[in-house]
Amino acid sequence: MVKQIEPDHIFALLGGLLDALRSDFQQEAKALRQPYRRLRTSQLRLLSLTPAEGMRLTDLAVRVGMTKQALGEFANVLENDGFLESVSDPTDRRVRILRPTAKGRRAVEAGNQVISAVEKRWRERLGAEHWDRLRALLADALP
Template sequence: MSSLPDTTARHAPENIAILLREPFRRMTEQTIARLAERGHPQVRYAHGNVFQFLDDAGTRVSVLAERAGMTKQSMAQLVEHLETHGYVERVSDPADGRAKLVRTTARGREVFAVVREFIAETEALIEARLGADKLARLRALLTELDAAL
């Protein structure tokens, strides 16, 4: 069953945004499922907005929100959830004692390890299906597309 809506445009060739979105969405769903299998069921799709924009030394909520393109309040809710479940902690910013940095805990670093493992497996699967040359070309084309946009 398709997750795409049944619309009159469904019979036209897919636009490039959907062709990019759908594999990403499927990979993300599989990543979340893997995290749950590995003992991290509290991590959901939206929490990627925290994890993917964290600096190793920690990042202010306002910076995370800006990087993710969301409000500071929404980001603060995501951080609070992850903090409650032990994935991140808030610590004083050494550059400004009034500010707090969000940084990963050991449990949060487990999430990164699971995701890195899953991505390596997924890329190996893609290479097995497409071949090394096509995968290299896909990477080059996506890099070129990103630069063009």
């Protein structure tokens, strides 16, 4: 049975796909031990896009597509939970550099394992050819 999403424009289709993937991610993440289990996919994405050596808050905001203010608030939560740390830039003390802590790096590793499990399940569900084609099309569609 094919699920019909209304409306069926690209935003609804991609949104429905993303919702389903997130749901599967959360289901699979239940097997993780605390504190990783509570992380949202958006938090793991931010952690995975933050280099180990750190990045200026403003540059990281551009990288993840958020405003500096929104990223600052988002990062504060991760910092309070011990996944990120904030240090002053040695060349300009006014500049905030964010970098993942050891706990944050372990969370990214755990998240990547969950993502691999979800992708494996989806590949089995859709069939290898369809899954590989979907991934290739999505990669090609990125600007």
